[in-house]
Amino acid sequence: xxxxxxxxxxxxxxxxxxxxxxxxxxxxxxxxxxxxxxxxxxxxxxxxxxxxxxxxxxxxxxxxxxxxxxxxxxxxxxxxxxxxxxxxxxxxxxxxxxxxxxxxxxxxxxxxxxxxxxxxxxxxxxxxxxxxxxxxxxxxxxxxxxxxxxxxxxxxxxxxxxxxxxxxxxxxxxxxxxxxxxxxxxxxxxxxxxxxxxxxxxxxxxxxxxxxxxxxxxxxxxxxxxxxxxxxxxxxxxxxxxxxxxxxxxxxxxxxxxxxxxxxxxxxxxxxxxxxxxxxxxxxxxxxxxxxxxxxxxxxxxxxxxxxxxxxxxxxxxxxxxxxxxxxxxxxxxxxxxxxxxxxxxxxxxxxxxxxxxxxxxxxxxxxxxxxxxxxxxxxxxxxxxxxxxxxxxxxxxxxxxxxxxxxxxxxxxxxxxxxxxxxxxxxxxxxxxxxxxxxxxxxxxxxxxxxxxxxxxxxxxxxxxxxxxxxxxxxxxxxxxxxxxxxxxxxxxxxxxxxxxxxxxxxxxxxxxxxxxxxxxxxxxxxxxxxxxxxxxxxxxxxxxxxxxxxxxxxxxxxxxxxxxxxxxxxxxxxxxxxxxxxxxxxxxxxxxxxxxxxxxxxxxxxxxxxxxxxxxxxxxxxxxxxxxxxxxxxxxxxxxxxxxxxxxxxxxxxxxxxxxxxxxxxxxxxxxxxxxxxxxxxxxxxxxxxxxxxxxxxxxxxxxxxxxxxxxxxxxxxxxxxxxxxxxxxxxxxxxxxxxxxxxxxxxxxxxxxxxxxxxxxxxxxxxxxxxxxxxxxxxxxxxxxxxxxxxxxxxxxxxxxxxxxxxxxxxxxxxxx
DNA sequence: GGAAGTGCGGTACC
DNA sequence: ACGGGTACCGCACTTCC
Numbered sequence: 001x002x003x004x005x006x007x008x009x010x011x012x013x014x015x016x017x018x019x020x021x022x023x024x025x026x027x028x029x030x031x032x033x034x035x036x037x038x039x040x041x042x043x044x045x046x047x048x049x050x051x052x053x054x055x056x057x058x059x060x061x062x063x064x065x066x067x068x069x070x071x072x073x074x075x076x077x078x079x080x081x082x083x084x085x086x087x088x089x090x091x092x093x094x095x096x097x098x099x100x101x102x103x104x105x106x107x108x109x110x111x112x113x114x115x116x117x118x119x120x121x122x123x124x125x126x127x128x129x130x131x132x133x134x135x136x137x138x139x140x141x142x143x144x145x146x147x148x149x150x151x152x153x154x155x156x157x158x159x160x161x162x163x164x165x166x167x168x169x170x171x172x173x174x175x176x177x178x179x180x181x182x183x184x185x186x187x188x189x190x191x192x193x194x195x196x197x198x199x200x201x202x203x204x205x206x207x208x209x210x211x212x213x214x215x216x217x218x219x220x221x222x223x224x225x226x227x228x229x230x231x232x233x234x235x236x237x238x239x240x241x242x243x244x245x246x247x248x249x250x251x252x253x254x255x256x257x258x259x260x261x262x263x264x265x266x267x268x269x270x271x272x273x274x275x276x277x278x279x280x281x282x283x284x285x286x287x288x289x290x291x292x293x294x295x296x297x298x299x300x301x302x303x304x305x306x307x308x309x310x311x312x313x314x315x316x317x318x319x320x321x322x323x324x325x326x327x328x329x330x331x332x333x334x335x336x337x338x339x340x341x342x343x344x345x346x347x348x349x350x351x352x353x354x355x356x357x358x359x360x361x362x363x364x365x366x367x368x369x370x371x372x373x374x375x376x377x378x379x380x381x382x383x384x385x386x387x388x389x390x391x392x393x394x395x396x397x398x399x400x401x402x403x404x405x406x407x408x409x410x411x412x413x414x415x416x417x418x419x420x421x422x423x424x425x426x427x428x429x430x431x432x433x434x435x436x437x438x439x440x441x442x443x444x445x446x447x448x449x450x451x452x453x454x455x456x457x458x459x460x461x462x463x464x465x466x467x468x469x470x471x472x473x474x475x476x477x478x479x480x481x482x483x484x485x486x487x488x489x490x491x492x493x494x495x496x497x498x499x500x501x502x503x504x505x506x507x508x509x510x511x512x513x514x515x516x517x518x519x520x521x522x523x524x525x526x527x528x529x530x531x532x533x534x535x536x537x538x539x540x541x542x543x544x545x546x547x548x549x550x551x552x553x554x555x556x557x558x559x560x561x562x563x564x565x566x567x568x569x570x571x572x573x574x575x576x577x578x579x580x581x582x583x584x585x586x587x588x589x590x591x592x593x594x595x596x597x598x599x600x601x602x603x604x605x606x607x608x609x610x611x612x613x614x615x616x617x618x619x620x621x622x623x624x625x626x627x628x629x630x631x632x633x634x635x636x637x638x639x640x641x642x643x644x645x646x647x648x649x650x651x652x653x654x655x656x657x658x659x660x661x662x663x664x665x666x667x668x669x670x671x672x673x674x675x676x677x678x679x680x681x682x683x684x685x686x687x688x689x690x691x692x693x694x695x696x697x698x699x700x701x702x703x704x705x706x707x708x709x710x711x712x713x714x715x716x717x718x719x720x721x722x723x724x725x726x727x728x729x730x731x732x733x734x735x736x737x738x739x740x741x742x743x744x745x746x747x748x749x750x751x752x753x754x755x756x757x758x759x760x761x762x763x764x765x766x767x768x769x770x771x772x773x774x775x776x777x778x779x780x781x782x783x784x785x786x787x788x789x790x791x792x793x794x795x796x797x798x799x800x801x802x803x804x805x806x807x808x809x810x811x812x813x814x815x816x817x818x819x820x
Numbered sequence: 821g822g823a824a825g826t827g828c829g830g831t832a833c834c
Numbered sequence: 835a836c837g838g839g840t841a842c843c844g845c846a847c848t849t850c851c
Contacts, residue, residue: 403836440834550836728827792843
């Protein structure tokens with residue numbers, strides 16, 4: 001038979017001592033389809049140089065005879081082929097060794113201790129990855145597939161009778177078809193429990209939300225008018241109902257928020273306790289948890305997505321939200337918020353409140369469902385670009401995504417994949433000395449008029465490409481062929497890289513060009529998909545240097561990482577010097593940027609300067625105009641007279657502000673201080689002097705002294721980064737967290753702690769002794785907010801105008817500032 | 821018992 | 835383990851007189 005098909009999930013099974021792939025997906029009518037395909041497994045044995053043909057022949061014979069009988073499996077070498085390959089750029093002769101079961105590739109590699117063999121590789125790549133590389137049946141692309149339908153058959157031990165699928169097809173052939181739209185069938189879920197620790201409490205309710213499906217299942221019998229609430233007898237029945245509904249709906253994706261870390265483990269632990277089976281897999285198998293600290297749960301044939309993980313790696317760096325809580329993320333992306341509901345212990349909840357609880361539980365699934373829809377184009381394109389299944393792509397960090405991309409693109413360069421680092425390598429890489437990072441120019445404090453800013457386009461990546469840097473192109477500290485090389489001095493020594501183009505920089509160049517191409521495509525034809533594709537390439541391209549310096553990477557290279565950073569410093573410093581020599585006053589620079597006074601020159605003259613600088617840059621390196629600014633302000637550090645790095649504010653010609661590093665953008669300062677500072681920066685940058693800013697400050701100070709400021713403006717929010725018991729220094733936010741715990745308010749690691757500083761009778765001078773939670777009665781501490789929040793936020797700004805605001809902010813009696 | 825120095829802790833920049 | 839070096843700054847803690 002023939003059908004359309006889009007692969008969603010990849011799995012495998014053994015039959016008669018052989019591996020088969022099981023690919024789960026849909027056809028274009030929405031029917032669930034499983035494909036069964038054979039798949040050859042292989043590993044590589046790289047041969048030493050100058051091995052005679054006859055020795056190779058003998059070796060092949062010996063290897064062909066390898067048979068294993070371990071772990072109740074019989075696995076044997078099926079065939080061995082001699083190939084001309086490359087490994088880390090070197091031409092090599094290698095044996096491609098096929099085995100009947102991929103699970104034993106590692107054991108076979110262990111048996112290859114022949115003297116003719118130099119290295120063994122390719123035994124540590126996941127089955128799905130290998131299958132996709134070999135067969136090119138790639139995730140989330142549409143295919144026209146042809147095969148034999150299995151129906152009540154006995155083939156493969158009658159597997160088609162077990163699989164919960166509309167069609168099971170033994171694959172014969174396939175070809176890519178034109179891309180049609182695809183929207184996954186999604187089901188979101190969320191649980192409510194009476195105890196946060198996994199398995200220690202009861203699951204009170206579970207909500208499920210699909211396209212036209214909304215349910216809250218609970219055993220907490222309460223009169224309610226909510227139609228979506230369904231009652232069951234007890235927690236055990238709740239769990240059964242949960243899997244019943246999932247199987248009935250049969251979604252492509254089961255999505256939760258923090259569900260790898262909470263919902264799924266909780267459900268599993270309660271199911272274990274009650275001995276309830278959760279047959280959610282396509283073959284009736286149970287969800288399987290894996291990984292230690294960073295746990296995740298996999299369900300066969302049903303893609304379990306923990307949206308938090310995807311958002312964290314792909315979006316967090318560009319987000320405004322204070323936290324990555326479902327509430328904040330939904331607010332930012334959906335303009336929607338969670339139902340405001342304070343969780344209490346179930347025993348305390350009365351009937352009316354129970355109704356709100358149901359609503360709250362449902363709402364969480366609705367938000368999760370809507371967020372998945374929102375992020376779907378990005379997940380889809382990531383999966384297509386990286387060629388890894390959704391389950392992996394939705395969880396992996398950027399380094400892992402880069403590595404997957406590399407593995408899927410090695411073939412073009414005829415490269416044998418490098419192995420994962422061994423445990424010993426990991427330990428030694430982790431304790432290595434730090435590589436020297438980027439250069440930051442100390443600014444000269446002041447208010448500047450007409451500022452131009454340049455920055456290097458994708459600096460690290462373009463250095464890798466232009467200087468041909470990688471593990472394989474590194475040729476040591478004193479190579480013979482210095483002429484044909486790029487070199488740079490680092491703290492660790494002078495490192496040389498051949499100019500002979502290496503596969504790694506070439507691959508990155510191609511990636512970089514695709515990034516350009518898809519960015520242009522998006523500009524020309526802006527829509528969700530082109531945007532997502534452009535974004536996927538952008539993120540991948542920006543993560544290459546991070547990957548090279550990541551200790552878990554196959555292509556990790558400390559020399560490369562340190563050389564890249566040395567070039568980063570060199571190019572920025574050289575450019576600063578050149579701009580200075582042309583007579584400009586350079587104000588500031590950080591890593592890849594340079595800000596300088598335009599010095600009466602016109603924009604077009606500045607653009608000429610840019611062109612000139614670009615003409616002298618090597619390879620694909622490029623400096624671009626970040627912008628022209630009407631004014632910019634740089635201040636001193638709090639403790640001294642030096643210019644503060646990573647802290648500045650500029651205003652563009654259309655009065656848009658670019659504020660970096662100031663308290664305004666820091667969440668651990670109270671809103672009042674942030675707003676006052678923001679307003680003052682705005683006034684000064686707009687007007688070019690401090691007059692109205694000063695008037696404004698005086699009004700605010702008066703307001704504070706008259707206790708006219710609302711408490712919510714004074715809340716200080718700080719994250720609790722580790723378990724309460726591990727803190728050596730008991731700082732205010734730790735005290736606040738302890739208070740919360742006393743009041744049985746859940747305190748979670750990573751959660752935001754909110755408190756304010758109140759007037760107090762105690763003589764203690766410690767801030768922490770004045771900490772109060774928001775619902776604790778008290779009055780805000782005027783002295784603290786004036787001298788420890790407002791003053792530090794504005795002092796340095798007015799100092800630029802030689803104004804000492806501490807005189808304006810009276811009431812600073814106890815504080816002594818040694819500098820005065 | 822207070823001043824000065826040290827380091828913990830959180831957050832931001834790129 | 836899933837990016838990591840540079841930087842700022844408040845606050846508690848330590849040390850010293």
